[in-house]
Amino acid sequence: MSALAYGVVAWLFVIGIYGVVTSRNLIHLVVCLSVAQSATDILLLEIGYRSGGHAPVFVSLPAHPGPAVDAVMQALALTDVVVGAAVTALLLALAVQVHKRAGTLDPDALRATRD
Amino acid sequence: MSRRVRLMLFAVAAAGLAATLGVGLAGLPSFGAQITDYARMLNEMAPRQRHVTDVVSAITFDYRGIDTLFEEFILLAAVAGISVLLRPLSDEIRQLPRDKAPERSIPPPSPAVWLLAAFLSSLLVLTGLETVTHGTLTPGGGFQGGVILASALYVVYLGTNYVTVERFQPDALLEASDGVGASGYILIGLLGLLAGAHFLSNVVGLGATGSPISGGTIPLLNLVVGAEVAGGFAILASEFLDQTAVIRTRRR
Numbered sequence: 539m540s541a542l543a544y545g546v547v548a549w550l551f552v553i554g555i556y557g558v559v560t561s562r563n564l565i566h567l568v569v570c571l572s573v574a575q576s577a578t579d580i581l582l583l584e585i586g587y588r589s590g591g592h593a594p595v596f597v598s599l600p601a602h603p604g605p606a607v608d609a610v611m612q613a614l615a616l617t618d619v620v621v622g623a624a625v626t627a628l629l630l631a632l633a634v635q636v637h638k639r640a641g642t643l644d645p646d647a648l649r650a651t652r653d
Numbered sequence: 654m655s656r657r658v659r660l661m662l663f664a665v666a667a668a669g670l671a672a673t674l675g676v677g678l679a680g681l682p683s684f685g686a687q688i689t690d691y692a693r694m695l696n697e698m699a700p701r702q703r704h705v706t707d708v709v710s711a712i713t714f715d716y717r718g719i720d721t722l723f724e725e726f727i728l729l730a731a732v733a734g735i736s737v738l739l740r741p742l743s744d745e746i747r748q749l750p751r752d753k754a755p756e757r758s759i760p761p762p763s764p765a766v767w768l769l770a771a772f773l774s775s776l777l778v779l780t781g782l783e784t785v786t787h788g789t790l791t792p793g794g795g796f797q798g799g800v801i802l803a804s805a806l807y808v809v810y811l812g813t814n815y816v817t818v819e820r821f822q823p824d825a826l827l828e829a830s831d832g833v834g835a836s837g838y839i840l841i842g843l844l845g846l847l848a849g850a851h852f853l854s855n856v857v858g859l860g861a862t863g864s865p866i867s868g869g870t871i872p873l874l875n876l877v878v879g880a881e882v883a884g885g886f887a888i889l890a891s892e893f894l895d896q897t898a899v900i901r902t903r904r905r
Binding site: 544547555594597605609610616617621646 | 656659660663667670671674675678679681682683684685686687688689691692695696699700706707708709711712713717720721724727728730731732734735738739742790791792796863889892893896
């Protein structure tokens with residue numbers, strides 16, 4: 539079970555970076571970066587998981603017997619999501635301006651237009 | 654660098670990364686076996702110590718409140734950065750598009766779309782406010798609720814015409830909401846210093862566990878973060894839509 543859980547994290551991260559390296563479109567590149575970043579969300583939640591655990595919300599205790607999962611990791615995942623959204627929005631704004639200046643979103647074509 | 658060379662470089666780097674990741678992940682406790690003592694302690698203590706039922710909120714806005722202060726300012730900096738990046742450049746002007754063929758009749762928008770947008774957006778405002786204000790009781794809080802509130806504005810864009818909305822959109826209010834939300838977090842933190850405790854100490858009355866007003870500064874911080882996130886995300890959408898709808902290259 540551990541191998542599958544952590545394997546998903548490694549796979550998502552590496553495939554996201556692969557997408558960034560081989561991307562031919564800046565929008566696609568930003569999406570690939572989001573995929574790589576989502577690996578960290580999943581890793582945080584997996585570290586905080588406990589088999590049979592319930593959410594760390596204690597509204598009506600008798601209805602939730604058993605242990606709660608790690609609330610610290612969930613708070614960190616929230617931070618991760620917020621920072622990820624901020625980075626994605628900023629990169630998309632850059633892509634808009636690149637397209638306006640260079641007329642293309644292909645990172646390889648950008649190098650040719652520099653000189 | 655050709656694609657071939659780049660791919661080969663990536664293969665080398667990825668092999669190194671995979672090895673390091675493998676060693677790191679193998680050293681983690683097995684999945685679902687245990688959580689840290691710190692987390693177990695907080696799960697037990699937070700409801701009694703801070704009178705909240707959602708421990709994630711207590712950690713985000715109280716035990717690790719400084720982290721969230723910086724997180725909020727990352728968001729503020731990103732929104733400010735996007736406003737700077739997407740401003741009208743030296744060869745661009747802001748101009749609302751004019752109808753070039755006024756004699757051509759445009760079919761009016763369907764009233765059903767209007768109705769759906771009005772209904773959906775009011776529902777989203779309600780859900781957003783519910784999520785912001787109940788952050789201490791149930792999953793949710795300022796960040797999540799703020800995004801839902803901003804999405805109410807997105808539905809109005811979808812259901813109407815952006816150019817029409819642009820004329821009436823309260824830009825100043827949205828920017829004020831973004832800024833007041835960010836500075837409000839610091840002001841609430843200063844309450845702790847005024848009371849003779851540390852910055853961001855939870856010095857307000859805690860209230861009864863399970864009541865909507867409980868948790869001291871936690872619901873207050875949720876409110877200011879909700880205002881900041883809602884304003885920030887609404888500004889984001891309008892900045893991007895301005896690029897296609899309002900900002901034009903100046904004719905030479």
